[in-house]
Amino acid sequence: MADTTKILVMGGGYGGVKATQDLYKRYKKRDDVEITLIDKNPYHTLMTELHEVAGHRTEPESVQVSFAKIFGGTSVRVVADEIQTINFQENKAISKVGEYPYDYLVIGAGGEPEFFDIPGVQQNSFTCWALEDAIRIRTHVEEMFREAAKEPDAQRRRSLLTFAIAGGGFTGAELAGELLEWKDVLCPKYHIDSNEVRVIIIEMMDSILPIFPEKLRKKASDYLRKKGAELMLNAPITKAEPGKIIIADEETISTDTFIWTAGIHGSEFTSKIDLTKGQCARGEDAEASIEGIHGMAGCSFEDDERYVVGERGRILVDDQMRSVDFPNVYLCGDMIWYTYNEKVVPQIVETALQTAEVAAHNVIADIEKKERESFKPSYHGFMVSLGGRWGVAYVLGIPLTGFFAMGSKHLINLHYLFGLAGINAVWGYIRHEFLTIKHERSFVGGHFAWKIPVYWALPLRVFLGGKWLAEGIKKVSEGWLNPGAEGLANVWTGAIHLPGVAFEDAAAAATEAASSATPGAGGADAYGEALIEAIGAYTWFAENVLSASPLLAFLLQSAVVLAQIGIGLALIGGCFTFLASAASIGMGIMFIASGWGNPELLWYMAAAIVMLGGAGRGFGLDHWLMPALKRWWNRRTFAHKTKLYTGEPRIRN
Numbered sequence: 001m002a003d004t005t006k007i008l009v010m011g012g013g014y015g016g017v018k019a020t021q022d023l024y025k026r027y028k029k030r031d032d033v034e035i036t037l038i039d040k041n042p043y044h045t046l047m048t049e050l051h052e053v054a055g056h057r058t059e060p061e062s063v064q065v066s067f068a069k070i071f072g073g074t075s076v077r078v079v080a081d082e083i084q085t086i087n088f089q090e091n092k093a094i095s096k097v098g099e100y101p102y103d104y105l106v107i108g109a110g111g112e113p114e115f116f117d118i119p120g121v122q123q124n125s126f127t128c129w130a131l132e133d134a135i136r137i138r139t140h141v142e143e144m145f146r147e148a149a150k151e152p153d154a155q156r157r158r159s160l161l162t163f164a165i166a167g168g169g170f171t172g173a174e175l176a177g178e179l180l181e182w183k184d185v186l187c188p189k190y191h192i193d194s195n196e197v198r199v200i201i202i203e204m205m206d207s208i209l210p211i212f213p214e215k216l217r218k219k220a221s222d223y224l225r226k227k228g229a230e231l232m233l234n235a236p237i238t239k240a241e242p243g244k245i246i247i248a249d250e251e252t253i254s255t256d257t258f259i260w261t262a263g264i265h266g267s268e269f270t271s272k273i274d275l276t277k278g279q280c281a282r283g284e285d286a287e288a289s290i291e292g293i294h295g296m297a298g299c300s301f302e303d304d305e306r307y308v309v310g311e312r313g314r315i316l317v318d319d320q321m322r323s324v325d326f327p328n329v330y331l332c333g334d335m336i337w338y339t340y341n342e343k344v345v346p347q348i349v350e351t352a353l354q355t356a357e358v359a360a361h362n363v364i365a366d367i368e369k370k371e372r373e374s375f376k377p378s379y380h381g382f383m384v385s386l387g388g389r390w391g392v393a394y395v396l397g398i399p400l401t402g403f404f405a406m407g408s409k410h411l412i413n414l415h416y417l418f419g420l421a422g423i424n425a426v427w428g429y430i431r432h433e434f435l436t437i438k439h440e441r442s443f444v445g446g447h448f449a450w451k452i453p454v455y456w457a458l459p460l461r462v463f464l465g466g467k468w469l470a471e472g473i474k475k476v477s478e479g480w481l482n483p484g485a486e487g488l489a490n491v492w493t494g495a496i497h498l499p500g501v502a503f504e505d506a507a508a509a510a511t512e513a514a515s516s517a518t519p520g521a522g523g524a525d526a527y528g529e530a531l532i533e534a535i536g537a538y539t540w541f542a543e544n545v546l547s548a549s550p551l552l553a554f555l556l557q558s559a560v561v562l563a564q565i566g567i568g569l570a571l572i573g574g575c576f577t578f579l580a581s582a583a584s585i586g587m588g589i590m591f592i593a594s595g596w597g598n599p600e601l602l603w604y605m606a607a608a609i610v611m612l613g614g615a616g617r618g619f620g621l622d623h624w625l626m627p628a629l630k631r632w633w634n635r636r637t638f639a640h641k642t643k644l645y646t647g648e649p650r651i652r653n
């Protein structure tokens with residue numbers, strides 16, 4: 001091997017990213033190990049949320065986490081390219097535009113829909129296995145409503161408004177939940193009676209979501225039915241034609257929308273590489289498990305179909321996630337064929353993450369000549385959302401529905417995203433799922449999504465700024481910034497107005513102060529009674545620190561005055577409004593704690609809370625300042641290293 005060890009990870013899905021992160025963690029300080037991640041997209045796709053995009057709950061950006069966000073600030077080389085094949089003899093992955101040599105290869109290219117050779121299905125259906133698929137479904141569904149709205153022929157209109165989903169696994173059920181929710185938005189928009197719209201789940205088994213315990217399955221079915229879904233159970237699709245689905249060679253459903261979610265397989269890519277497929281594992285122990293997780297008994301067909309692996313089959317790995325053909329090639333995620341306890345591991349995120357961890361560990365073990373480890377799956381549960389407001393979950397053996405099921409799904413996603421790209425990704429998710437959600441399609445309702453237009457906040461912002469400014473100017477005119485004739489060298493104690501501060505020459509000071517200052521200026525009694533007496537910590541500070549040093553007291557007093565003027569100007573100009581508003585609140589708390597806070601301060605603080613939400617972004621300098629600042633910040637090494645970007649980081653190769 002060359003001086004530099006080259007590790008190539010192909011596929012930046014759940015498995016590929018996890019493997020890359022683990023490898024980077026180990027080798028971030030080693031110049032002699034080079035890690036490259038190749039994916040055909042410049043972003044990681046949150047596959048488990050694709051149905052939300054398909055059902056127009058969230059926007060496409062919500063399921064993309066750019067690799068720049070994940071690996072910006074690291075030495076991982078990220079390449080956006082589609083690998084066509086791999087020459088395992090010469091250790092290189094090959095794309096249309098280049099070749100990528102490696103010493104160790106980890107492949108996590110995911111899976112793709114499987115159509116089980118049912119005539120016409122592939123040609124006449126939509127799938128939901130990539131972001132592009134989800135966008136295609138979403139565009140098509142809305143188009144169907146648009147067309148139906150002006151379709152006079154009843155039969156044609158019925159076909160346009162029938163949405164048939166094959167498969168009652170995770171994807172099918174989740175997709176149905178989204179469509180049912182979206183229908184409530186589309187019907188009024190296109191003036192269509194919602195009774196005309198049919199959302200049908202066609203499932204060949206006798207229940208949807210077979211992975212869940214019976215009670216949860218029933219609850220999920222009841223919920224979907226209540227929302228208007230038709231569940232066709234024990235209904236094997238035997239054929240599809242343009243505009244038609246044939247069930248059990250007998251019944252025909254006319255529909256312009258047939259979505260196939262009934263099975264996954266190795267990807268197209270697996271057919272292009274020369275590695276042993278899972279069919280080698282066919283036989284007694286090759287029965288797939290977690291039946292029908294993504295679709296109509298996707299993994300549990302009887303007879304030969306159960307083991308349809310063929311050219312596009314999943315790739316056989318050993319217990320160390322190594323290809324059985326090449327010792328320096330590891331695999332992870334949906335594309336592997338590995339049986340554990342006589343069942344093939346399911347194609348789910350936990351498998352992808354855990355197999356990736358083992359693959360990365362074993363690459364490290366090979367490089368460092370240590371012991372490799374074996375994969376022992378451990379699954380914690382499943383969560384399914386049926387629209388944005390309701391779901392079912394089975395977590396650590398505990399069945400959950402509704403609020404708690406949805407809460408657990410969101411928490412798991414947040415946990416994953418935090419590990420993926422830190423606070424930035426977490427914030428992005430919160431924004432997409434709760435803060436910008438439309439039509440109340442969230443389990444916490446739409447309360448968090450409503451925004452006050454900035455023009456409504458403008459008068460309040462200027463008024464609040466004006467009040468702070470007037471306060472500051474008044475204090476300046478009263479001499480709060482005047483340390484006395486001898487300047488800072490010997491601050492005149494009578495010039496100190498801070499509450500609770502008393503100097504030894506207090507009597508003289510009081511007399512002098514009375515002649516030089518307006519009574520109660522800026523303090524509680526200028527506007528009314530103090531809200532509370534000074535808290536103990538402030539009293540101690542005033543008596544023991546400020547009262548011992550006129551200079552310190554004067555500096556603090558000057559800082560308060562200047563802060564009032566600064567906050568006032570910032571709010572009026574809409575410049576750093578968030579900081580100025582936070583400072584308003586901070587000052588309010590400080591005044592109240594020092595026994596100086598009058599009731600008027602309360603509205604200062606309440607108004608400042610409103611301003612925190614970007615009130616300077618319209619009719620204020622922040623409109624220009626914030627984007628410039630964001631661009632500057634996103635270029636900082638610190639932002640890259642800590643992943644504290646705002647929005648997208650700037651890509652640096």
Ligand SMILES: Cc1cc2nc3c(=O)[nH]c(=O)nc-3n(C[C@H](O)[C@H](O)[C@H](O)COP(=O)(O)OP(=O)(O)OC[C@H]3O[C@@H](n4cnc5c(N)ncnc54)[C@H](O)[C@@H]3O)c2cc1C
Pocket residue numbers: 010011012013014015016038039040041043044045047048049050051081082083084108109110111128129130170171267269332333334335347348349350352383384
């Ligand atoms: C709608 C939907 C809902 C789901 N819900 C759940 C759920 O609730 N819970 C759960 O556990 N699982 C769920 N899954 C399954 C889960 O998403 C997969 O198990 C998981 O994505 C597998 O991860 P992976 O890393 O193997 O592959 P993927 O995440 O599919 O990643 C594969 C990556 O490889 C890249 N790639 C592929 N071919 C090439 C090539 N030739 N060159 C370069 N790059 C390539 C792709 O761009 C992609 O980034 C769901 C899936 C879908 C579609």
